[in-house]
Structure formats: structure tokens, C-alpha cells
Amino acid sequence: KAGVTQTPRYLIKTRGQQVTLSCSPISGHRSVSWYQQTPGQGLQFLFEYFSETQRNKGNFPGRFSGRQFSNSRSEMNVSTLELGDSALYLCASSSTGTATGELFFGEGSRLTVL
Amino acid sequence: AQKVTQAQTEISVVEKEDVTLDCVYETRDTTYYLFWYKQPPSGELVFLIRRNSFDEQNEISGRYSWNFQKSTSSFNFTITASQVVDSAVYFCALSVYNFNKFYFGSGTKLNVKP
Numbered sequence: 001k002a003g004v005t006q007t008p009r010y011l012i013k014t015r016g017q018q019v020t021l022s023c024s025p026i027s028g029h030r031s032v033s034w035y036q037q038t039p040g041q042g043l044q045f046l047f048e049y050f051s052e053t054q055r056n057k058g059n060f061p062g063r064f065s066g067r068q069f070s071n072s073r074s075e076m077n078v079s080t081l082e083l084g085d086s087a088l089y090l091c092a093s094s095s096t097g098t099a100t101g102e103l104f105f106g107e108g109s110r111l112t113v114l
Numbered sequence: 115a116q117k118v119t120q121a122q123t124e125i126s127v128v129e130k131e132d133v134t135l136d137c138v139y140e141t142r143d144t145t146y147y148l149f150w151y152k153q154p155p156s157g158e159l160v161f162l163i164r165r166n167s168f169d170e171q172n173e174i175s176g177r178y179s180w181n182f183q184k185s186t187s188s189f190n191f192t193i194t195a196s197q198v199v200d201s202a203v204y205f206c207a208l209s210v211y212n213f214n215k216f217y218f219g220s221g222t223k224l225n226v227k228p
Contacts, residue, residue, distance in 0.1 A: 003158075004158075033216070035216075035218075042218060042219075042220045042221065043205065043218035043221070044218075045215050045216045045217070045218075048215075056215055058215065088157060090157075090158070090159065092159075098209060098215065098216055099147065099209045099210065099211050099215070099216075100147060100209070100211065102161045102164055103149075103151075103159070103161060103216075104161070105151075105158045105159040105160070106158055107156060107157045107158040108157045108158065110157075
């Protein structure tokens with residue numbers, strides 16, 4: 001069974017640019033959630049999508065957005081990048097959802113903002 | 115408000131020693147789930163265990179064991195006879211059923227030296 005795939009694995013952007021990260025969940029999983037990991041703030045929940053609908057959102061500005069497609073693949077977009085957006089972005093998939101389900105994580109996309 | 119506290123930032127042990135990672139949580143909800151995840155250097159988090167708030171039974175899985183005590187709001191994790199491969203960052207997490215959000219602790223970095 002293929003795991004969660006995140007692309008790209010590494011990317012470098014400059015302030016003001018935007019970035020799109022992709023996540024392909026485990027086949028059959030309808031829930032995809034996103035997390036930001038930084039040394040200062042730790043692991044923080046960004047949002048969860050379930051069957052193409054955003055179910056919940058963490059405390060992040062509107063520059064952070066996402067969507068989920070009918071095949072459950074998800075994308076996360078960050079617009080007008082700031083230095084503080086440099087982080088490891090992790091995506092997780094679940095068959096039942098974030099609150100109750102076992103989460104399967106990808107290896108993350110490491111974003112560096114210069 | 116929900117919160118997870120892992121007071122131990124970093125622990126170093128010598129191989130074959132037992133080690134306990136502490137986790138204290140806060141929530142006013144009666145239905146919640148507790149988790150432990152392992153993050154090896156590769157980055158992806160690996161699910162270790164899930165416990166719901168109605169099940170206080172301790173669990174043992176090989177060298178791993180978990181002690182859930184609602185009276186002290188703790189969910190501690192013990193590794194018996196530690197091995198070098200156990201070196202990783204370990205995260206305790208809480209999800210509250212009604213909110214579809216995940217709350218991670220700050221993580222404990224475990225160094226197991228040969």
C-alpha cells in the first residue's frame with residue numbers, strides 16, 4: 001500500500017512569492033490534514049479536508065489556503081510569502097478523519113523563504 | 115482550551131536503559147483521544163498508539179508501554195531496553211472529538227547512545 005506522497009520535498013522561494021504544495025493520500029483515505037512544523041512554534045494544525053470540504057482550520061492567516069480534489073489529493077497554497085513561513089509542511093491522511101483516526105504522514109515539504 | 119505539555123525537551127540514555135517520556139494534557143471535553151507519534155530524522159511522523167478518553171487500560175507493545183491516568187491528565191510512554199533505533203523526536207498529541215483538530219506537544223528528543 002503506497003504511503004502519503006508530498007511534492008516537492010524541498011523548495012526555496014523569496015519573500016512575496018507564492019507556493020503550492022501537493023499531497024497524495026493513501027488510496028481510499030478521504031481525509032487530508034496539513035501541519036506546519038517550525039523550531040519555534042512546533043507542530044501546528046493548519047486545516048483538514050474531508051471529501052473536498054474543509055472541515056476545520058487552525059489559527060493561521062488567510063494567506064494559507066488549501067483545497068481537495070475529487071480523487072482526495074490535496075494542495076496547500078501560501079501567498080505573499082514571509083520569512084516566518086519557512087518550515088516543514090506535513091500532510092497526513094486518514095480514513096476516518098483527524099479527530100478520531102490514526103494519521104499517516106508524508107515526509108513533508110521543506111520550504112525556505114529568503 | 116486544549117493543550118499538551120511535554121516538559122522534557124531532550125533526553126539522553128545509554129542503550130538498554132529504560133526511559134519514560136512524560137505527557138500532560140488539558141481539555142474540558144469528556145470525549146477525546148490521545149496519541150503518541152515518533153518522528154525519525156527522515157521527517158515523517160509515525161503513529162505509535164491511540165487511546166480514547168474512556169479507556170484507561172495501560173497498553174504494552176513489545177518494548178513500548180503506555181500509562182494513561184485521567185486523574186493526573188497524563189499519558190506517559192515508556193521504552194524498555196532502549197535501542198539506538200529509538201532515537202527520534204516523540205510527540206504526544208490530543209484531539210477533541212467535537213473540534214476535528216489536532217494539538218501536538220512540543221516533542222521530546224530522545225538520544226540513545228550505544
